[in-house]
Amino acid sequence: MTDADPSMRVNSGISGLDEMLRGGFFEGTANVVSGKSGTGKTIFGTQFLVEGAKKGEKVMCIITSEESKSIVKEMKTSFNWNLEEYVNQGLLTFVDITDPSLRLQKSVEIAPSELIKSFKKLVESKIEDIQPTRIFIDSIEALFLAIESNYKLRTLIDDVFSVFRKHNVTSVITVGSMFGLDEMVEYGADSVIKLDRIITGNNLQRSIYIMKMRGSGTINEVRVLNISDNGISVLAQSPYLE
Ligand SMILES: Nc1ncnc2c1ncn2[C@@H]1O[C@H](COP(=O)(O)OP(=O)(O)O)[C@@H](O)[C@H]1O
Ligand SMILES: [Mg+2]
Incomplete structure (x- = not known):
């Protein structure tokens, strides 16, 4: 193995998006998907x-709330993606931080920032154990919502993201629009992709654009995000034009 090439791109697995990203995410970066x-x-x-697992890469999914727990079932019914099979093949590892045995529960006795430090330690040890190439955190807000000081928040977000950079894992981190937390998370990210819904006439369309990507040019257009039985794809068309 040679040293990591800082310009290595990791393809997103989303048709049409890699073109917008000029090849994909940079390896070892923290990439936020916000909407x-x-x-x-x-x-x-x-x-x-799934894109990584299909190529035989080891990948990791970190679940942070009740909402994301049904991911295996939903991805099966929506797209017939069999995540369990990847788990059985040892390619996909789930880390569910709501699992009581991990003792990462919110409680009155534990300060929120201590919880995040424990989370960081847990993720780091899992990364060292499994050595995944890709990580997906769905989603980050459950972890950070209780932090009251914006200064502290910045530091903690940087702290968590630095783990991925240090271990050269390419990560996708989702964040919902909540109390300005999304903006703070976007600050710390290497790239930010914004998803939205747009109503044109009687049509509801999904949209996507790249808000930022450190170290790279991108296609600066709002495009249509299409969801079908095959998953997500990005169309080379604007949701605003007929
Ligand atoms: N097979 C499918 N075809 C078209 N749309 C789908 C399909 N499966 C799910 N969806 C749409 O995708 C939406 C969920 O996307 P999701 O990734 O869960 O959103 P978020 O995580 O941002 O809340 C569903 O509410 C549904 O409208
Ligand atoms: Mg979700």
Whole structure:
């Protein structure tokens, strides 16, 4: 093995998006996918992991709330993606931080910042154990919502993201629009992809754009995000034009 090439791109697995990213995410970066509920964040992150697993890469999915627990079932009914099979093949590892045995529960006795430090330690040890190439965290807000000081929040977000950079794992991290937390998370990210819903006439369309990507040019257009039985794809068309 040679040293990591800092310009190595990791393809997203989402058709049409890699072109917008000029090849994909940079290896070992923290990439935030931001948008309201139902805009496609969970599907995006899962598709990113499935892309790796299909190529025989080891991938990891970190679940942080009750909401994401049904991911295996939903991805099966939506797209017939069999995540359990990847788990059985040893390619996909789930880390569910709501699992009581991990003792990462929110409680009155534990300060929120201590919880995040424990989370960071847990993720780091899992990364060292499994050595995944891709990580998906669905989603980050459950972890950070209780932090009251924005300064502290910045530091803790940087702390968590630095783990991925240090271990050269390419990560996709989802964040919902909540109390300005999304903006803070976006600050610390290497790239930010924004998902949204747009109503044109009687049509509801999903949209996608790249808000930022450190170290790279991108296609600066809002495009249509299409969800079908095959998953997500990005169309080379604007949701605003007829
Ligand atoms: N097979 C499918 N075809 C079209 N749309 C789908 C399909 N499966 C799911 N969806 C849509 O995707 C939405 C969920 O996307 P999801 O990634 O869970 O959003 P988020 O994580 O941002 O809340 C569903 O509410 C549904 O509208
Ligand atoms: Mg979701």
